[in-house]
Amino acid sequence: MLVLHGPNLNLLGVREPEIYGRTTLAEVDRGLIDRGKVAGLDVSAYQSNHEGELVDRIQQAGRERVDFMLVNAGAYTHTSVALRDALSAVDIPFIEVHLSNVFARDRFRHHSYLSDIAVGVVCGLGPGSYRAALDFVISTVLPASTAGA
Ligand code: DQA
Numbered sequence: 001m002l003v004l005h006g007p008n009l010n011l012l013g014v015r016e017p018e019i020y021g022r023t024t025l026a027e028v029d030r031g032l033i034d035r036g037k038v039a040g041l042d043v044s045a046y047q048s049n050h051e052g053e054l055v056d057r058i059q060q061a062g063r064e065r066v067d068f069m070l071v072n073a074g075a076y077t078h079t080s081v082a083l084r085d086a087l088s089a090v091d092i093p094f095i096e097v098h099l100s101n102v103f104a105r106d107r108f109r110h111h112s113y114l115s116d117i118a119v120g121v122v123c124g125l126g127p128g129s130y131r132a133a134l135d136f137v138i139s140t141v142l143p144a145s146t147a148g149a
Helices: 025-039 051-063 074-078 081-090 127-146
Strands: 002-005 044-047 069-072 094-098 120-123
Touching: 002 025, 002 051, 025 044, 025 127, 051 081, 069 127, 094 127, 120 127
Parallel strands: 002 044, 002 069, 069 094, 094 120
Antiparallel strands: none
8 A cells, every 4th residue: 555645744743733743754654554564554655745756656556556545645635637637547546635624724725636536535633644544444445355365
């Protein structure tokens, strides 16, 4: 499983901590990787501030036949047709994740180019948004994909 982080998420821990908290991106990733390991799920993470690099990484995930993704596209959530097209193209199921409750914030954050093609959306739980999404994958997606194996 791949966790994809968009622009400015490399600044987690120092960026607007009253909104995003004090946990760093490295700590978020470590927590997900460790939790995945316990469940027998290989988790890798990628962050970029560049839209095209995120598109490239999504296309690469398609070639690698990644089974599932957690996607926090940051501000590109609200702007990027290119990321939406890339996610549609690879057809890898994904959960849209946000640390903050985007619906309790600026109106321009209420619209997402990704939500209607996502399996689901988790927001507002801080790093717990990623954890809740991962727990869904572990409890629901993983057993189904290994059933009969
Ligand atoms: C965010 C919410 C976005 O609106 C914002 O642009 C981000 C982070 C979140 O995780 O809460 O960069 O995706």
